[in-house]
Amino acid sequence: MVILPEFCNSPNGNDAFYAESIPGDSTAVYSQAAQDNKVFLVAGSIPERKDGKLYNTSTVFNPEGSLIAKFSKVFHIDVDIPGGITFQESKTITAGDNLVTFDTPYCKVGLGVCYDIRFPELAKLYVDRGCQLLIFPTFFSVTTGSAHFELLTRARAADNQLYVATVSPARDETTSVVAWGYSCVADPWGEVIAKAGHEEAIVYGDIDPDFVKKIRSQMPLTKQRRADMYTVMDLSNN
Numbered sequence: 056m057v058i059l060p061e062f063c064n065s066p067n068g069n070d071a072f073y074a075e076s077i078p079g080d081s082t083a084v085y086s087q088a089a090q091d092n093k094v095f096l097v098a099g100s101i102p103e104r105k106d107g108k109l110y111n112t113s114t115v116f117n118p119e120g121s122l123i124a125k126f127s128k129v130f131h132i133d134v135d136i137p138g139g140i141t142f143q144e145s146k147t148i149t150a151g152d153n154l155v156t157f158d159t160p161y162c163k164v165g166l167g168v169c170y171d172i173r174f175p176e177l178a179k180l181y182v183d184r185g186c187q188l189l190i191f192p193t194f195f196s197v198t199t200g201s202a203h204f205e206l207l208t209r210a211r212a213a214d215n216q217l218y219v220a221t222v223s224p225a226r227d228e229t230t231s232v233v234a235w236g237y238s239c240v241a242d243p244w245g246e247v248i249a250k251a252g253h254e255e256a257i258v259y260g261d262i263d264p265d266f267v268k269k270i271r272s273q274m275p276l277t278k279q280r281r282a283d284m285y286t287v288m289d290l291s292n293n
């Protein structure tokens with residue numbers, strides 16, 4: 056499986072990006088690349104134009120090149136951190152309202168995009184749907200990435216006892232939002248098993264579904280939840 060970062064075909068900024076429909080020129084390239092290389096391709100995310108609105112959408116292609124999943128970012132990054140980053144994604148992007156999973160011969164995968172990783176309930180719902188791997192194409196800024204990028208990757212992995220892959224663009228100091236970089240993969244114990252620096256790189260992480268089972272049987276957090284005290288309900292449209 057190959058994973059690309061958030062906005063992998065476009066600049067990222069409050070309003071400076073290039074949008075297209077799905078299917079479109081970019082997804083045609085992704086489909087061909089998945090087929091040529093016989094891989095599952097999680098094609099990061101792209102600004103999607105649909106029904107007069109823009110979405111931040113991730114597409115997934117199987118090794119035959121078919122589009123098998125499509126997820127639009129659920130949570131807007133609307134933040135104002137003086138001296139750091141001001142971003143109002145809700146001004147331009149419409150939020151998605153579906154959870155999306157896809158099956159591979161190896162494991163079931165749940166999708167989020169970037170800021171979605173900050174909402175533990177989303178990841179928890181994917182556990183309930185049987186996922187062993189969560190994928191987040193991302194574009195964290197240097198301000199928030201230095202504080203939270205690895206922390207959130209490890210936290211979602213440890214509290215859900217599954218693998219989490221967070222994939223970032225390399226850092227480019229000339230762009231309006233400078234990406235943090237440091238793509239990484241954390242395992243169900245919360246350890247980082249693969250990590251890039253901030254420069255361009257390919258990072259390889261081995262996903263072992265048996266290790267997910269082992270950690271969950273040694274420490275059965277899901278069974279130990281107190282449903283008599285609280286619940287997280289899946290009200291997603293699909």
Ligand SMILES: NC(=O)CC(=O)C(=O)O
Pocket residue numbers: 132168169170171173193194195196199200
């Ligand atoms: N770009 C994002 O959606 C997220 C981000 O930069 C952050 O959470 O920080």
